[in-house]
Amino acid sequence: MSGRKKSSSLKYSRVLLKLSGEAFAGKERFGIDPARLNWIANQVVEATKTGAELALVVGGGNFFRGGREGWGIKDRVSVDYLGMLATVMNAIALQEALGQRGVESRVLSAIEVPQICEPYIRPRALAHLDKGRVVILSAGTGNPFFTTDTAAALRALELEASALFKATRVKGVYDSDPEKNPNAQFYPRLSYNQALSQELKIMDATALSLCRDHQLPILVFNLFEKGNLKRALLGKKVGTIVC
Numbered sequence: 001m002s003g004r005k006k007s008s009s010l011k012y013s014r015v016l017l018k019l020s021g022e023a024f025a026g027k028e029r030f031g032i033d034p035a036r037l038n039w040i041a042n043q044v045v046e047a048t049k050t051g052a053e054l055a056l057v058v059g060g061g062n063f064f065r066g067g068r069e070g071w072g073i074k075d076r077v078s079v080d081y082l083g084m085l086a087t088v089m090n091a092i093a094l095q096e097a098l099g100q101r102g103v104e105s106r107v108l109s110a111i112e113v114p115q116i117c118e119p120y121i122r123p124r125a126l127a128h129l130d131k132g133r134v135v136i137l138s139a140g141t142g143n144p145f146f147t148t149d150t151a152a153a154l155r156a157l158e159l160e161a162s163a164l165f166k167a168t169r170v171k172g173v174y175d176s177d178p179e180k181n182p183n184a185q186f187y188p189r190l191s192y193n194q195a196l197s198q199e200l201k202i203m204d205a206t207a208l209s210l211c212r213d214h215q216l217p218i219l220v221f222n223l224f225e226k227g228n229l230k231r232a233l234l235g236k237k238v239g240t241i242v243c
């Protein structure tokens with residue numbers, strides 16, 4: 001993809017997009033729903049046409065929830081490692097979907113799975129981005145006790161992203177769950193400290209604090225409204241900005 005052109009109207013030229021595992025699941029809330037996978041891939045393909053450089057951190061909650069007991073497994077470390085492996089499955093599926101659409105991508109994992117993806121090495125990830133490849137980051141930080149939110153903030157800073165985008169299925173950030181409360185108040189803009197003090201559950205406190213300490217903007221938006229990812233890259237009014 002050398003020689004690609006960036007839109008002169010791009011607001012964010014390099015972005016880290018955080019995708020939850022649940023984004024891949026359909027109505028059953030488990031596994032990978034083909035329609036959801038295709039939707040995500042189509043939005044990423046459209047976004048790459050702007051020339052923006054995209055890195056994605058994927059969760060694994062559609063297969064296994066880390067950070068809690070699951071399947072009768074009580075050891076927190078084992079549960080977290082299972083969650084990391086789940087993210088690798090989502091990453092490989094997304095890589096395949098992008099490849100079918102002619103978009104080159106690379107999966108990098110924080111835990112070594114050499115038969116199916118590359119290890120996460122910062123200079124390698126930066127080189128892929130410079131060549132116009134979509135970089136899909138899996139296995140969180142590679143350590144138990146850290147969420148994929150924290151991994152997203154960490155990787156965004158390491159890869160010198162101009163913003164961290166968090167994909168959701170609602171408009172942005174509200175004072176309560178808009179899917180349960182029709183009177184929930186929408187916030188078009190928040191400070192890091194507001195998000196932390198009001199415990200708005202945008203991301204975990206570690207991730208929010210990392211972004212605050214390094215002045216990395218966070219944009220929370222609905223990925224499942226067609227064209228929103230592209231509009232966000234162009235700086236259109238989409239979702240909630242935390243800065």
